[in-house]
Amino acid sequence: MQQNKELVRAFFGRFFETGNLTDDLDIFKAGFVNSLFAMQLIGWIEKNFSTTVSDEDLNLANFNSVNAIANFIERKGV
Amino acid sequence: MSEKKIKVLIWDLDNTVWDGVLLEDKSVTLRAGVADVIKELDRRGILQSIASKNAHDDAMEKLKEFGLDQYFIYPQINWSSKAESVGIITQSINVGIDTIAFIDDQPFEREEVAFTHKEVLCLEETELDKLLDRDEFMPRFVTSDSKNRRAMYQSDITRNKLEEDFTGPTEEFLATLNLEMTITPATDDDLQRAEELTQRTHQLNTTGYTYTYDELRKFIESDEHDLLIASLNDKYGTYGKIGVCLIERNQTYWNVKLLLMSCRVMSRGVGTIMINHIISEASKAGVTLRAEFIQTDRNRMMFITYRLGNFEILKQEDNRYVLENDCTNVAKLPPYISLNVIKGKSKQECEVESEMA
Numbered sequence: 426m427q428q429n430k431e432l433v434r435a436f437f438g439r440f441f442e443t444g445n446l447t448d449d450l451d452i453f454k455a456g457f458v459n460s461l462f463a464m465q466l467i468g469w470i471e472k473n474f475s476t477t478v479s480d481e482d483l484n485l486a487n488f489n490s491v492n493a494i495a496n497f498i499e500r501k502g503v
Numbered sequence: 504m505s506e507k508k509i510k511v512l513i514w515d516l517d518n519t520v521w522d523g524v525l526l527e528d529k530s531v532t533l534r535a536g537v538a539d540v541i542k543e544l545d546r547r548g549i550l551q552s553i554a555s556k557n558a559h560d561d562a563m564e565k566l567k568e569f570g571l572d573q574y575f576i577y578p579q580i581n582w583s584s585k586a587e588s589v590g591i592i593t594q595s596i597n598v599g600i601d602t603i604a605f606i607d608d609q610p611f612e613r614e615e616v617a618f619t620h621k622e623v624l625c626l627e628e629t630e631l632d633k634l635l636d637r638d639e640f641m642p643r644f645v646t647s648d649s650k651n652r653r654a655m656y657q658s659d660i661t662r663n664k665l666e667e668d669f670t671g672p673t674e675e676f677l678a679t680l681n682l683e684m685t686i687t688p689a690t691d692d693d694l695q696r697a698e699e700l701t702q703r704t705h706q707l708n709t710t711g712y713t714y715t716y717d718e719l720r721k722f723i724e725s726d727e728h729d730l731l732i733a734s735l736n737d738k739y740g741t742y743g744k745i746g747v748c749l750i751e752r753n754q755t756y757w758n759v760k761l762l763l764m765s766c767r768v769m770s771r772g773v774g775t776i777m778i779n780h781i782i783s784e785a786s787k788a789g790v791t792l793r794a795e796f797i798q799t800d801r802n803r804m805m806f807i808t809y810r811l812g813n814f815e816i817l818k819q820e821d822n823r824y825v826l827e828n829d830c831t832n833v834a835k836l837p838p839y840i841s842l843n844v845i846k847g848k849s850k851q852e853c854e855v856e857s858e859m860a
Contacts, residue, residue, distance in 0.1 A: 438672060439672055439673065440672050440673045440674060441672050441673075441674045442672065442674075444673075453811065453812075453813070453834065454832060454834065455835075457772075458775065458811065458834075459772025459774070459775040459776070459837065460771070460773075461769055461770050461804075462673075462810075463775075463804075463807045463808055463811045463812075464509045464803075464807050465805055479858050480798075480806070483806065483807060483810040483811065484810070485810065485811055485812075488811055489811075493840055
């Protein structure tokens with residue numbers, strides 16, 4: 426879990442400054458997110474954790490913070 | 504099936520653009536009429552590239568001599584298979600393979616390309632004379648954006664190269680571009696371009712509805728609709744008019760019938776900025792925002808944009824969705840871009856109405 430959080434953080438770091446980013450900060454509310462980032466995030470999860478993000482999984486609550494994404498990956502059992 | 508229009512023509516050089524084989528004869532001559540075809544296609548906004556087995560520098564030098572070198576983007580002049588070159592060009596320009604045409608005098612090369620890329624239109628060099636009259640090479644409109652299309656791609660190449668060399672986070676790079684987005688209500692002058700975009704754009708397109716010039720014109724005049732046009736500039740120049748959004752206004756909700764952005768601006772995050780602008784306007788008007796979405800095998804990015812943009816699924820029937828955002832949370836504009844919103848008459852009236860309600 427902790428390891429996944431680190432991976433998510435490193436991924437975020439390719440797109441924006443993550444120095445002040447807390448694990449539960451809503452990155453969508455904070456305005457960090459655009460379509461391309463959203464698409465790359467989903468693509469990154471699918472590729473790195475060999476899972477598929479279905480249309481049903483595409484809920485904001487699954488992806489809006491470091492914690493949410495790490496939890497989602499955990500729930501997917503990868 | 505709708506008639507496919509060609510967006511990119513890929514040229515062979517030896518015995519197609521010029522008579523003779525450059526490796527054997529340094530003084531090859533231009534084939535008759537070929538320069539006119541190249542210039543006319545350029546004017547029509549059809550992009551052109553090269554797949555040629557030749558020494559790169561010599562071939563480019565020869566094209567320069569003929570005054571034609573600037574007409575080609577991502578030229579592939581090397582010893583790779585032409586199928587591979589066609590693939591690289593298609594990927595670099597980021598268009599569908601079914602919008603590519605390839606012209607070559609050698610049956611072997613045409614067959615090799617056709618074998619790998621079944622949807623590419625492969626032409627013999629003898630078809631050159633009639634090429635300009637073919638339907639596939641006849642865009643419905645030639646807009647000012649079409650004429651500048653090649654120049655716009657050329658500045659994209661400069662930008663992309665810088666972007667590749669840039670090692671920091673994407674947002675830092677975007678901040679170096681001085682991006683300026685403008686959202687305006689469409690005017691008569693925009694309609695040809697709007698129609699062109701509805702036909703050309705498949706990936707970043709929420710519903711794929713196509714509208715004719717006359718239909719779009721009615722939306723401009725209608726009090727219940729907003730037709731918005733987005734354009735984008737940066738320090739390298741203009742990207743032109745790159746986005747269209749059609750909104751239908753009801754008493755309690757607005758409905759986004761169509762949202763599309765040119766693939767060229769995919770990495771600039773402008774689709775989200777357009778959506779956020781509309782959310783903000785809807786929020787001010789005290790309504791919710793609905794969005795129609797028709798899923799295809801190519802527009803998943805727009806579905807993700809909506810779903811991660813806080814749009815809930817209101818209805819779903821097969822691949823047709825109605826999504827809704829309650830407009831309680833309006834995201835901030837990202838710091839790397841400035842947004843200029845020009846309001847039209849109908850928009851102001853609508854604001855007055857909502858204040859009165």
